[in-house]
Amino acid sequence: MSLVAGRGPLSTDPAGWFTPPLPEVVYVEPHPRRVQGLRDGRAVIDTERVLLVHRPGHPLSYAFPADQVGDLPHEPVSEAPGFVRVPWDAVDTWLEEGRRLVHYPPNPYHRVDCRPTNRRLRVTVADTTLVDTADTVVVFETAVQTRLYVDPVHVRTDLLQRSDTTSYCNYKGYATYWSAVIGGEVVDDVAWSYDDPPPETLPIKGFFSFDTERADVAAELPEPDR
CATH class of the missing domain: 2.170.150.40 (Domain of unknown function (DUF427))
Structure with a gap:
């Protein structure tokens, strides 16, 4: 949420300003942490090849290699060829390095x-x-x-x-x-x-x-x- 929502620098109401102004951008970055998605107590996603996608007007989201999401619903991430987004409610539980997450991934820029x-x-x-x-x-x-x-x-x-x-x-x-x-x-x-x-x-x-x-x-x- 911190880059593209609230009053983050890439949001529609930033607390500060860029000189010169930036166009609307989507920021994608590697996220070298182990992320697991559990369904019925079984890991259906378990990978360290994760991207974070900061998209204005949208919650922060994970992107996974397309070959690691199995039969889970997903959609391509146009800014990251070969990676896909899995809906948050497609699994019962999300874990990041063993920590249970609710609603959205934790943001490395949120302090x-x-x-x-x-x-x-x-x-x-x-x-x-x-x-x-x-x-x-x-x-x-x-x-x-x-x-x-x-x-x-x-x-x-x-x-x-x-x-x-x-x-x-x-x-x-x-x-x-x-x-x-x-x-x-x-x-x-x-x-x-x-x-x-x-x-x-x-x-x-x-x-x-x-x-x-x-x-x-x-x-x-x-x-x-x-």
Whole structure:
């Protein structure tokens, strides 16, 4: 996602600019990692000859040598003769070097930096303050909005209850969502946290971040330079 989506350099809304401007391009590169596709517990793809295809307006995708996909559905990749794309749902499970993937391949250009900071975060719901602290962690994530996370010791967790909502990020893991229960009012999914993030995002393990559309969030964040 980082090169061609969000505000990546090859997206339709890049954070920066090229001089002179670039035409729309598709970027294809070798990806020297072992990728496996499992169906019914059996590997139907198992190869280290993998390409990554960064195509504007499309999710990042793998391309495999045509002779290694067997009878799986596939379509040719015009920018990489002899290679084909296999739909993500053509197999039950994708693995990259043993790590289970969800939704899309991890992007080598996607970076997540978690930094302790004194940027203030104040969150209110239904005129009740849930957070008001400058002891936060700022998370800079490539092509994604910068966010503040906060240790639960600074959160009115007595006013939060776990919801049934969940989501997955290849860079932060499975998210647990939390609803605010204040008096007789319930505001669904005002916050989320990651209980078991991968090593690169361990600094925010168990920390909360808040949805700016569901709560009144005042976060001291860098101003985007348009």
